[in-house]
Amino acid sequence: MLGDTAYKLAQETKRTQAHLTAYNESLVEQLCRETRHIFAQLEALLQKVNPALGRSVDTRAVAAQLAALHATAKRNKRCLLAYHHLRLQFLKSLFWSVGKIPDELKPQLSPQEQDFFSHYAVLVSQYKHPFVDIDLNASELPPRDLFIEVRVLKDCGEIQLEKGSLLLTRNSQHHVKRSDVEHLISQGLLQHIG
Template sequence: MFCDKAIELIRELQRMSDGQLPAFNEDGLRQVLQEMEALYEQNQTDVNEAKGGGRADLIPSVKLRHCCLLRNKRCLTAYLYDRLLRIRALRWEYGSVLPANIRFHMCAEELQWFGQYKKSLASFMRSLGGGGGLDITQDMKPPKSLYIEVRCLKDHGELEVDDGTVILLKKNSQHFLPRWKCEHLIRQGVLEHIMS
């Protein structure tokens, strides 16, 4: 039956609806493309015969095969686009280095696309906020509170908070500070977030 292999590719993605990435089905993709090539060649033959021999009875068959070609094309496009959306989501979930078991399920072109997306995202983040950039992949969910408890890992000196209060950051001292005020100090290794 026409288009069965293309529909099977879509069903394969639906079975993995939890956002996981199934293995790239190169064989299924190749079979759909071969079917499309055969449909196209048969249409070319029938169109030439209908024009030259005046055979109008071939037109419905040509239209049917043309609709099958369009459906296969839509299914292949949907398959590839859905995979790219899942790969893009993996960058936000896992970071710039994907686990080996996920990379194993990707084809060479998808790995190349992931590398380009990773570079584009890094370039965009560098262009945001000052010299060091801004990592927009952190804190994908809003924080539960605006203040966090931190421990000072080394002497750092004074830190002024919003209300004008100056806090002395001495080694092993603990403080309850606004999250945004101490995130850069946590990344620098000056402070450590104490999980309650």
């Protein structure tokens, strides 16, 4: 029945607002096929009303069918756009919070979404290029503390800080300046304690 596929996609979109599930290629393809079928029906109906053919057709009935089919096609399009918009917004927020696609999330993305992520990263880096001194990935809220306590989750090796260097080995704890390690926290290499 017309509209069932769009309803399924809308329900999936609603369920997955907080997390990203695997890209539902079969449902998207099914909805695109249904929409193409609707447009074929619309063209056939418009041919019936063509005055050049000289047929007498009840135009009110055809107009009602045209309106219903057109509304269904528009609804299908809105559901597809909402589904893809939500997924792209999730990828954008992932870029700004983590900076890369985690390995466990890659199988859930379509090839087009992976391309979008890499192109988005290139665009952001081109935009950030003139602003070398400004960290656009930094938190928008001012920090409460200048120095923080962090625990190292993964070996990072030696990093350069504003005043010297620091060796970050797994499970070690350090009292460091927040601005020196914010990028490592956002990448999941360090954990802010307390």
